[in-house]
Amino acid sequence: MTNDVIIVGAGPVGLFLACELALAGVQPVVLDRLPERSGEQKANGLVGQVLRLLDHRGLHQPLSGLPGAPQPVPRFVFGAFPLELHRLDANPLHAVPVPQHRIEEVLEERALELGVTVRRGCEVSGFTQDATGVTVDFHGPDGTGQARARYLVGADGGRSTVRKLAGIDFPGVTSPDPVSRIAHVRLPEGLRTTASGEVLLPGCPTPFRPYTHTRTDHGVFVISPFNEDAVMIATMEWGGLPVDQRAPLTLDELRASIRRVTGADLELTPARTAGPFTPRRTVGHNTRLAERYRDGRVLLVGDAAHVHAATGGPGLNLGLQDAANLAWKLAAELQGWAPPGLLDSYHRERHPIGERVFMHSQAQIALMAPGAGTTALRALVGELLSHEDNLARIAALMAGSDVRYDTDCPHPWAGGFAPELALTTAEGDLRLAELARGGRALLLDLTGGALGLADRAAGWKDRVDVVTAECAEPPAGALLLRPDGYVAWASGVGEADPTGLERTLRTWFGTPRA
Structure with missing residues (x-):
């Protein structure tokens, strides 16, 4: 039996692609190497234009728990600069705090409702493609097997097996800095806050605004008190001693990092709320972009096509919109009505958007690094952000609302995402x-x-x-x-x-x- 599409990877992007294909009349099969959904804490929310796309599919409410259209957020962050978005007459930036395991749960439920087949415990080991399709080799619960499809899509993350087997180059930049540490914890009782809600840490004169990045002389500190039983703490440090990446992050290690970055000695205890709050350490940043998103009948979406620093949360905004862009074009090809070049327009439209995230994610890391030169640069950027036109431009960059696809229509709405009407x-x-x-x-x-x-x-x-x-x-x-x-x-x-x-x-x- 030949399937229409095999999608490798049952993360948010692979599952959303499956939903989009099913809506378009194509029944994909999703293969994932894990025996069940991962409970690992990865993304903490959805940011940008993708929330309006999810609203178009009726998924905004189950993900956010809020009725109606997505609402813009009054504040956000760019390179540890606070963005006071409430100053804008037209604020384009939407954000919803929702853990990745919940995103995957909602998308898998929708995929199954649409008749999508999700096969877990199936790890792809190879494939061959010819003029009519792709034959995929995999190891599954019942041993080795093969599956045949007219197209294969790699949605299998930054270390994508599909991308490697296809021989698609993945050029970019790798740096050993910064070292990021993050965990959900309980903080000691009695922490003080200012009248404006900023958190005061013991022994540290600097107040810290919640839910944003604060740059100090020694790194970056983030505190996000989602609730008193599970406060998210994160640090970023540059130029430290080598780290044993094989060893799990402990609360003692995070506490020592907080002390170095802020000067505060903060007693930490494990989060009390049930959930996937595993401490996580990331060493350096890896920014890479596939040289092409298509090789014959093999295509890439999401992190299989691009990886970057998580600052500002652009990953799911980028990856889920990759999926939406690809799905209808691939369905058109399968159903025989695609005009010439339609499927190739997937790379042509989405690769430049990947390049743009490549650029601004590196820029944000550079703006947070310690050093007198960075401090001087931040003074200049801070002046620029005090002007509303520059603030609006950065907000549109972070939202992805500045995306304009090529069109020969002169109307100002042409090429952009549909307005809310x-x-x-x-x-x-x-x-x-x-x-x-x-x-x-x-x-x-x-x-x-x-x-x-x-x-x-x-x-x-x-x-x-x-x-x-x-x-x-x-x-x-x-x-x-x-x-x-x-x-x-x-x-x-x-x-x-x-x-x-x-x-x-x-x-x-x-x-x-x-």
Whole structure:
């Protein structure tokens, strides 16, 4: 039996890719080497544009526990600079604190609801590809086996077996600094806070703002008091003594690091709340980007395609949007309606976004390092961030809302992620995100049908939904959304002729059916 797609890796990116493919009418098989979901504490939340994408799929509420649309956060951090985002008239940055094990749980539940097969305990050992598909060798619970698929996707992390077997180069930068230590702990009772909520550590004159990075003369300190039974503490240090990476991080080691970075001697005890709060040490930073995201019938997504410092939490924003970009294009190829070059546009669109995260993650590490030169540079960057236009630019960088895919449409919304709109439709009042739940392309007519868009798009009705709606302050006369939420085409308000619509439909959705 030949499957449509085999996805290697059942982390958040692999599971989300499986969900997106299933929505598009493709039934993938997911292989993962672990016998069950990992409880290891990795990502602590979701940051950026990805929350709006997840809202388009109805996943924002189960992940955040909050109803309605994602809301921007009033503050964030960039290179240990506090970003006072509440100063912005249009704040693009969203964030939700949710542990990775919960993200994986929600996505696996959704994948299984959609009929996705997840096979655990299956470790890929090799593959061969030919003109019609890929044959994958693996070791499973019942011994060695093979599986066949038309395409293979590596979502198997930074040490990706799929990437290595495909011979795809992974160039980048590796540094022994900084050494990062993180754990969820209980702190001693009686720690004082300032009127503004900053934490005062004993013996340290510097107050520390929670949930952000604070640079000292000797490193970086982070305190995130999610609750009194599980406070997340993290440090970063440069130029220290060699570390035995084989030895697990102990609370005594973390306590000594806190003392060196802040000057405070802080008694730590294990977190009392049940959960995966294993202390973790990371030595140095590894920033790498695959030279190509596709090799024939083999593709890469997420950390298999790029690794970088975790500062600012860009990883899942980048990886999950890789998955959304790839899924509909791969489904189009499998279903036979993809226009020429559509699948290759996955690398063309996403590789530059990986390069951008490559750049800003290294810049943030450099801005946190100790030294007089860095201190002088920070004084200059601090001045720049006091201006709202620069603050807005950094906020958009961290959110990924500055992404603009190439399009020949001159409308300002074209190429960017769809705006949040409140609409009145024949089915009642809906948000635009609620119209995108099915993962299909959407042609949104905000002219009340005056342009006859349904007739113009009739040849693509098997691939594109047409919805007529009213909007109090429409940003356009009509919007054509790709399945990944990005605007492929838009017309101006009051525009009499939807110039370029048919050309754009052909570009992204192939030849119309008679």
